Amino acid sequence: MTVRTRFAPSPTGTLHVGGARTALFSWAYARRHRGKFVLRIEDTDLERSTRESEAAILESLRWLGLDWDEGPFFQMQRLARYKEAAERLIAAGHAYYCYASKEELDAMREAQRARGEKPRYDGRWRPERAKAAGLAAPADRAPVVRFRTPEEGEVGWDDLVKGPIVFPNAELDDLVILRADGVPTYNFGVVVDDLDMAITHVIRGDDHVNNTPRQIHIFRALGAPLPRFGHVPMILGADGERLSKRHGAVSVTQYRDDGFLPEALVNYLARLGWAHGDDEVFSIEQFVGWFDLAHVSRSPAQFNPEKLAWLNQQYVKSAPEARLAKLVEPALRALGAPLERGPALEPVVALLKDRATTLNHLAESATLFYGEHQASAALVEEHVSEAVRPALRMLEARLTETPRWDKASIGAAVKATLAASGLKMPQIAMPLRVLVTGRTQTPSIDAVLELLGRETVLARLAHHLQAD
Numbered sequence: 001m002t003v004r005t006r007f008a009p010s011p012t013g014t015l016h017v018g019g020a021r022t023a024l025f026s027w028a029y030a031r032r033h034r035g036k037f038v039l040r041i042e043d044t045d046l047e048r049s050t051r052e053s054e055a056a057i058l059e060s061l062r063w064l065g066l067d068w069d070e071g072p073f074f075q076m077q078r079l080a081r082y083k084e085a086a087e088r089l090i091a092a093g094h095a096y097y098c099y100a101s102k103e104e105l106d107a108m109r110e111a112q113r114a115r116g117e118k119p120r121y122d123g124r125w126r127p128e129r130a131k132a133a134g135l136a137a138p139a140d141r142a143p144v145v146r147f148r149t150p151e152e153g154e155v156g157w158d159d160l161v162k163g164p165i166v167f168p169n170a171e172l173d174d175l176v177i178l179r180a181d182g183v184p185t186y187n188f189g190v191v192v193d194d195l196d197m198a199i200t201h202v203i204r205g206d207d208h209v210n211n212t213p214r215q216i217h218i219f220r221a222l223g224a225p226l227p228r229f230g231h232v233p234m235i236l237g238a239d240g241e242r243l244s245k246r247h248g249a250v251s252v253t254q255y256r257d258d259g260f261l262p263e264a265l266v267n268y269l270a271r272l273g274w275a276h277g278d279d280e281v282f283s284i285e286q287f288v289g290w291f292d293l294a295h296v297s298r299s300p301a302q303f304n305p306e307k308l309a310w311l312n313q314q315y316v317k318s319a320p321e322a323r324l325a326k327l328v329e330p331a332l333r334a335l336g337a338p339l340e341r342g343p344a345l346e347p348v349v350a351l352l353k354d355r356a357t358t359l360n361h362l363a364e365s366a367t368l369f370y371g372e373h374q375a376s377a378a379l380v381e382e383h384v385s386e387a388v389r390p391a392l393r394m395l396e397a398r399l400t401e402t403p404r405w406d407k408a409s410i411g412a413a414v415k416a417t418l419a420a421s422g423l424k425m426p427q428i429a430m431p432l433r434v435l436v437t438g439r440t441q442t443p444s445i446d447a448v449l450e451l452l453g454r455e456t457v458l459a460r461l462a463h464h465l466q467a468d
């Protein structure tokens with residue numbers, strides 16, 4: 001048997017980290033078993049579905065590296081298939097037309113509530129009941145199609161994540177499978193599609209557990225073998241509530257725009273509700289090699305932005321400089337950094353990457369090397385005392401004369417200045433840093449000076465020291 005899994009987002013918003021985690025697990029399961037991963041867009045909610053959401057979802061999946069083998073298939077392009085399947089069910093007595101009006105259904109539910117019963121469709125248009133009650137199809141009303149759910153017994157499955165689950169059929173009513181306009185409801189579209197697309201493993205969020213018994217009945221009525229089902233627990237925010245916008249960034253594109261690396265987000269999502277021993281940092285290839293549903297936790301996972309930021313930092317640290325330089329360049333340009341007037345980006349990134357949590361932080365710290373950075377008068381006054389100025393001028397002279405401009409020569413010039421002036425390293429390093437970069441925090445000052453280049457360093461020192 002070839003394993004076939006799918007991801008079936010509704011294009012009613014961007015791809016949320018919860019959806020991305022479901023997609024990742026479904027994708028990894030297919031890859032692990034050398035199967036196929038199918039992408040299906042469930043666009044039957046005509047009011048809420050948009051092309052923008054659809055584009056954002058596809059873009060997010062691509063960015064994460066979750067490639068699909070088939071699709072995207074669109075439900076709205078498959079209406080003929082649902083109609084045909086519904087007609088087959090009607091012919092076999094598993095489904096029927098229902099003409100009940102909205103007002104009638106509302107009144108029915110109201111009466112049930114008044115009797116203290118759970119509101120449910122009472123099966124009044126089941127053909128034998130309609131006939132007994134003398135109901136005739138009104139000519140002016142388009143019917144919906146309802147599925148005839150068994151009224152007795154129970155339905156269950158052995159969930160790949162949660163273990164055996166059973167529902168009494170009495171809890172289910174005759175659900176609408178095809179609306180009057182020919183658009184299928186979720187439970188019907190999903191079954192016809194999973195069947196047509198030969199899905200063997202349905203891996204999805206556990207918010208769908210209640211739908212699965214209905215879907216199993218429909219699979220059976222269509223005479224189809226059942227796929228296996230695996231329901232992955234939800235992701236919660238730190239407050240124990242289901243993760244939502246209230247908890248901060250939740251969409252994949254937001255993380256991308258905030259300067260996260262896709263492999264860091266994938267690694268984080270993989271660890272969210274699944275574990276391989278104590279492994280925290282691993283590649284997507286390792287994940288595919290290890291992934292199984294048996295180790296998916298049965299309880300909800302908690303989203304921890306600090307841990308994600310930590311992971312991202314690990315990935316930024318170990319990413320090749322050439323790649324980082326390429327990724328950071330647009331952000332730096334957006335910050336207005338004139339890249340032509342400054343050192344090459346690769347060595348700059350190499351110097352800064354150990355301290356950056358995101359690509360955006362990296363870009364911000366790299367602005368140090370591009371454009372003008374005059375220290376403010378206040379900063380100069382705070383850090384550059386009169387006492388240290390003679391030593392700085394001495395250093396300026398040494399830096400002018402040193403034959404080579406590299407870290408070692410710069411370090412030697414600083415040391416010689418310390419020896420001659422009797423000052424200690426921090427007494428000169430901080431004023432030097434402030435005068436040359438306009439900041440109090442930078443990587444080691446000799447490395448910064450080397451990259452800035454002699455001309456820039458001397459011009460900035462001169463600017464501050466010439467008035468003396």
Ligand code: GLU
Binds near residue numbers: 008010204205
């Ligand atoms: N369109 C459904 C959703 O986004 C898919 C559920 C399923 O995978 O069956 O929740």
